[in-house]
Amino acid sequence: MNIKFGTDGWRAVIAEEFTFHNLARVAQATADYWTNQPVPGTEKKIIVGYDRRFLSDLFGRRVAEILAANDFAVVLSDCPTPTPAVSYAVKTQKPWAA
Numbered sequence: 001m002n003i004k005f006g007t008d009g010w011r012a013v014i015a016e017e018f019t020f021h022n023l024a025r026v027a028q029a030t031a032d033y034w035t036n037q038p039v040p041g042t043e044k045k046i047i048v049g050y051d052r053r054f055l056s057d058l059f060g061r062r063v064a065e066i067l068a069a070n071d072f073a074v075v076l077s078d079c080p081t082p083t084p085a086v087s088y089a090v091k092t093q094k095p096w097a098a
Helices: 020-036 056-069 083-093
Strands: 043-048 073-076 095-097
Touching: 020 043, 020 056, 043 056, 043 083, 056 073
Parallel strands: 043 073, 043 095
Antiparallel strands: none
16 A cells, blocks of 8 residues: 655555554654764654544554664653644654654
8 A cells, every 4th residue: 555645744644544554664764864864963762742632642652663763862751742843842852753
């Protein structure tokens, strides 16, 4: 199955295209990309946030597990978090990716 991204992120219906299996594919691809293309002056850290949509906390946790298994330090939000707050954390903590 192809995964489609738009200007605001992943375009999919939860439990149809947006599944734990496909989420794991994207998380692993993200880990592979940032491992092979590190940004000078940053840490091997990724910040993971999630919103209030159905199962978002579990999706966020699964992404964090996959990234941690790839030797990233992971900062996982402990509650639903607005995107600007995650963006601010990325800017101030300078991880490799978000």
